Amino acid sequence: MTRPESAGHGAGYEYDVAVCGAGLAGSAAAILLARSGVRVALLERRSDPEAYKVLCTHSLTANAYPVLDELGLVPALEKAGAVRNHARWYTRWGWIEPRAAPTGPELPYAYNVRRSTLDPLIRSRAGQTPGVDLLLGHHVTGLVRDAGGRTVGLRASTPRGEREIRARLVVGADGKDSAVAKLAGVAERQYENTRFGYLAHFRNLPLPGGIGQTWFLEPDMAYAFPNDDGVTVLAVLPDRERLPAFREDLEESFYAFVRALPEAPPIDSAERITKIIGTVNYPLHTRRPTAPGVALIGDAALTSDPLWGVGCGWALESARWLTQAVAAAATGRGDLDRSLAAYARTHRRRLRGHQSMAADFAKARPFNPAERLVFAAAARDASLARHMHLFAQRLIGPLRFLNPTALAKAAAVNIRYRGTSTPAATSTAAPGR
Numbered sequence: 001m002t003r004p005e006s007a008g009h010g011a012g013y014e015y016d017v018a019v020c021g022a023g024l025a026g027s028a029a030a031i032l033l034a035r036s037g038v039r040v041a042l043l044e045r046r047s048d049p050e051a052y053k054v055l056c057t058h059s060l061t062a063n064a065y066p067v068l069d070e071l072g073l074v075p076a077l078e079k080a081g082a083v084r085n086h087a088r089w090y091t092r093w094g095w096i097e098p099r100a101a102p103t104g105p106e107l108p109y110a111y112n113v114r115r116s117t118l119d120p121l122i123r124s125r126a127g128q129t130p131g132v133d134l135l136l137g138h139h140v141t142g143l144v145r146d147a148g149g150r151t152v153g154l155r156a157s158t159p160r161g162e163r164e165i166r167a168r169l170v171v172g173a174d175g176k177d178s179a180v181a182k183l184a185g186v187a188e189r190q191y192e193n194t195r196f197g198y199l200a201h202f203r204n205l206p207l208p209g210g211i212g213q214t215w216f217l218e219p220d221m222a223y224a225f226p227n228d229d230g231v232t233v234l235a236v237l238p239d240r241e242r243l244p245a246f247r248e249d250l251e252e253s254f255y256a257f258v259r260a261l262p263e264a265p266p267i268d269s270a271e272r273i274t275k276i277i278g279t280v281n282y283p284l285h286t287r288r289p290t291a292p293g294v295a296l297i298g299d300a301a302l303t304s305d306p307l308w309g310v311g312c313g314w315a316l317e318s319a320r321w322l323t324q325a326v327a328a329a330a331t332g333r334g335d336l337d338r339s340l341a342a343y344a345r346t347h348r349r350r351l352r353g354h355q356s357m358a359a360d361f362a363k364a365r366p367f368n369p370a371e372r373l374v375f376a377a378a379a380r381d382a383s384l385a386r387h388m389h390l391f392a393q394r395l396i397g398p399l400r401f402l403n404p405t406a407l408a409k410a411a412a413v414n415i416r417y418r419g420t421s422t423p424a425a426t427s428t429a430a431p432g433r
Contacts, residue, residue: 015041015133016330018154018167020140020180023053023119025298025315026173027126029322031071034131036327041165042126043156045174047137049127052119055199055277057309058233059085059212059225060110060118062393064313067320068110076121081228082113087212087392090262093379098389107386108393110313112212112225112233114201118312138163143170143183143294151184151293169330169340171295171322173315176285178300184291191284191359193305195221196243198254198278199235205270207232208263215261216375219364221307222258224265231273234258234265237307239364243280250276282306284359289318289347290340297322302351305358310394314351321346353398370402377410380417384410 017033019026022044030042044051060068062085068074086109088097100107127134137159144153144164153166172180181188207213207224215222221237236257238246246253254276258267282305289301298315325343329336367375378384384406391401400406 013153013166013168015039015165015167016332017041017169017171017326018043018165019171019173020154021045021173021175021298021300022123022126022134022136023173023175023298023315024122024312025300025319026171027122028067028071028316028319029171029173029297030126030132030134031122031129032320032323033327033330034129036323038131038327038330040132041135041167042132043135043138043140043154043165044123045137045139047159049123049136050116050120052115054115055279056115056312057223057225057235057306058114058227059112059309059312060316061085061310061313062108062110063395064316065108065110067316070320071122071125071316073122073125077111077113077118080113080117080121082111082117083226083228084109085112085212085225086209087214087225088209089388089392090213090215090217091375091379092216092218093376096375096378096385096388098385099382101382101386107389108395110393112227114227114229114231114233117228140174140179140183143180145293149292151291154180168332168336169293169295169326171297172300173297173319174300176299176303178287178296180294181287181296181300184294186287186291186294186296188285188287191286191362193282193284193362194240194364195219195237195305195307195362196240196246196278196280197235197237197282197306198246198250198276199233200254200272200276201227201274202232202234202267202270202272203230205232205234205265205267207265213263213265216367218366220257222261223307223309225309232265232270234267235278240280247280284355284362286355288344290344292337295322295326295340295343301347302355304355305362308358308392310354310358313394317350318347321350350397354394357398370407373407373410373414374402377413381409381413384413 016038018041030040138156142155143151146152172178212225219239225233289296297318326339328334329339378388390396
């Protein structure tokens with residue numbers, strides 16, 4: 001929506017909240033806050049309303065489904081051809097293939113959908129939401145602080161020159177390299193990721209069952225996710241010791257890696273429709289999600305290992321947590337500092353365990369004993385495969401995933417299978433080794 005830039009709203013504030021970044025997290029936060037009566041400026045540095053994030057798993061885990069539903073996006077995603085993200089995972093013990101119980105409900109799901117479809121869709125919805133001003137081509141250059149050092153707005157370069165926007169709360173939804181976080185001086189903790197990753201999009205790449213495939217090759221990883229419009233996203237995440245070969249010949253190394261996968265997708269007969277893109281240095285990082293007058297959501301607050309495909313889901317969830325915590329205070333009807341503290345507690349409680357486990361696995365280590373126990377059993381037992389599905393979809397945390405009951409059941413399953421082979425297990429070695 002377009003409104004006069006000088007419109008006032010309360011004690012010297014143009015807006016209640018200024019959200020920086022109109023991707024998933026920022027657009028979702030803008031919609032949810034505005035529906036709660038908050039007046040929102042949604043800034044996006046790119047001028048193109050169709051802009052989207054390119055380097056992504058292009059998958060939304062099932063923990064995001066309630067947020068998608070609240071945003072009213074589920075029918076639009078179904079209409080756009082988003083693929084319900086059921087999947088199977090290869091391990092040294094065979095394939096883990098979660099299926100609904102014979103008398104139970106369908107397994108929880110969200111969607112695989114390309115960001116070229118998803119980002120413009122949610123950004124457009126945000127721009128059409130009453131109470132949201134979508135400001136394209138606005139690049140944050142600084143924060144405005146009061147005499148006590150509290151953030152009370154921001155400065156941005158725009159197509160019309162520099163602009164200052166006053167707001168009770170500035171939200172950084174501007175990704176892992178968040179300018180808002182850096183300008184606010186938010187402390188950051190980084191964790192080394194000893195894998196690198198490359199991906200490309202393909203057409204005519206059939207997958208068994210038509211569902212997503214993930215390969216746990218200890219230490220290498222790969223995945224193939226079917227997406228909208230008949231496109232499959234295929235990614236490889238090898239240990240860093242293989243990087244010299246990829247640097248010498250990216251295309252040949254990428255294709256050779258995929259060809260060597262157990263039940264490899266027929267990559268040579270498929271049509272590659274994008275370049276092979278990726279990153280050779282993608283550390284995990286965690287930031288405190290709040291500062292005086294500032295909140296961080298999505299990758300700005302926490303960036304995890306991309307092999308898990310959790311970033312999009314957590315972006316949407318963190319937007320919802322923030323709205324639930326601060327909506328009233330953002331309009332002057334509550335204590336904003338207490339509300340921000342509540343958001344920070346929720347963010348820490350919900351994501352700290354996941355991030356700790358991901359950071360440990362990013363060392364490209366083999367499965368630890370507890371993981372071996374559960375993964376091996378999940379390849380042999382339907383209920384444990386469903387249990388793994390809940391964790392992979394981030395509907396339960398690490399403590400529930402590896403709880404004593406699950407470990408005891410996994411041990412019993414593995415004892416029952418001791419001395420036998422799992423037919424689906426074909427190889428324990430990483431491709432090319």
